[in-house]
Amino acid sequence: MAKFERHVFVCGNERLEGAVRPSCRPRGGRQLKDALKDAVKAAGLKNTVRANEAGCLDQCEHGPVMVVYPEAVWYGFVKLEDVQEIVNEHLVHGRPVERLRLAESCLNTPSCPHRP
């Protein structure tokens, strides 16, 4: 293989206590990355898809968040029990999981329903 067919970045950022914006790691970001890595391997995608830890992805109010490249599909408020669906639907079959997608209007915005 050469490039990854898909490269998933899961936010594992943790701010200092008392920070204004929330952090993904204490909301489960690290476990998500580990579960995604395991599920990718179990689906036989180990050589074509990488589940990667990332620093702050800057969509903090929607965490835990992840982004799938090259298609730039963002998922937010992801729970451990969503991981298998993301792998089966998106990473195996190329169908993003619409119910978990962050709206374009929620990305990189100072104000949205999740960031009043």
Add this chain to the structure above:
Amino acid sequence: MAKFERHVFVCGNERLEGAVRPSCRPRGGRQLKDALKDAVKAAGLKNTVRANEAGCLDQCEHGPVMVVYPEAVWYGFVKLEDVQEIVNEHLVHGRPVERLRLAESCLNTPSCPHRP
């Protein structure tokens, strides 16, 4: 804005001492990310390009490495003095810096000129 126009992930991984594969952080990965972030801001791209820290990108023998999405251009053996060129050429003008690109044959391979 909505999605980032470009999202650059710079490996900041650091393995335990004595690990078989090398690590990007002690080879300058963290400083690269910081310099890239500063240069992106100085170029007026702060709202459209994100310079992101990443965990291990698994191209360890070519470090420090970074990858630019959505185009999936990989750079290796990047030095601090290369950062401005990456910003000016690739991130501002959309022209990848060919001299710094990792060859397809170097990606995700158990053996290449850098990984004998």
